[in-house]
Amino acid sequence: MMRKAWLTRLLPAALIVAGGLSISSCEQYSWAKQEVPQDLTVSFSETVQPFCQGCHSAWTVDRTYDKLSANVDTVTPGSSRVLSIHSSITAFGSQMLQIDTLLIPATDVIKLWASQGAEKN
Ligand code: HEC
Numbered sequence: 001m002m003r004k005a006w007l008t009r010l011l012p013a014a015l016i017v018a019g020g021l022s023i024s025s026c027e028q029y030s031w032a033k034q035e036v037p038q039d040l041t042v043s044f045s046e047t048v049q050p051f052c053q054g055c056h057s058a059w060t061v062d063r064t065y066d067k068l069s070a071n072v073d074t075v076t077p078g079s080s081r082v083l084s085i086h087s088s089i090t091a092f093g094s095q096m097l098q099i100d101t102l103l104i105p106a107t108d109v110i111k112l113w114a115s116q117g118a119e120k121n
Contacts, residue, residue, distance in 0.1 A: 036104060036108065036112070037102075040099065040100075040102070040112070042099065042109055042113040043121050044065065044068075044113065044120055045061070045120075045121065047097055047099055047109060047113075048068065048109065048110065048113055049061055049065070051095070051097055051106055052064045052067075052068065055091075055092075065120050068082060069120075071085065072113075072114040072118050073114060074114050074115065074117060074118050077110070077111035077112070077114035077115045080110065080111065082110065083107055083110070083111075092106060092107075093105075093107055
């Protein structure tokens with residue numbers, strides 16, 4: 001009896017400690033904001049287009065490019081219409097895209113691509 005009571009009291013405490021440790025150890029990997037290198041080139045075909053097709057699966061590469069280039073602002077990428085169209089679709093805003101070893105928010109990737117001239121690269 002004594003033994004069991006001891007266990008039921010200690011186990012939750014141990015789980016809380018273990019949980020806390022795993023959260024804090026995650027922090028340095030996935031939650032820290034990564035610096036985007038100045039010279040990082042965003043590829044339409046490798047990064048942007050597969051992201052769009054995740055939802056717009058029926059669109060060809062050409063159609064996706066036409067839709068996107070018509071809706072980005074290369075001078076002020078932050079005001080791109082493609083961002084406001086999707087602002088209420090949380091899966092768009094919260095998605096992270098991988099470029100090399102970096103994980104970058106999809107919205108930042110599109111802004112960067114727009115600032116680099118919105119090329120069909
Ligand atoms: C998380 C899902 C999702 C992703 C990712 C996504 N879209 Fe959309 N998009 C939608 C939904 C939902 C709508 C509104 C319904 C519709 O028109 O299909 C929409 C609408 C649009 C529209 C306006 C309607 C039209 O057909 O002209 C454009 C333009 C557009 N998306 C372009 C893009 C481009 C370019 C990308 C990639 C950068 C992209 N979307 C990525 C879900 C997404």
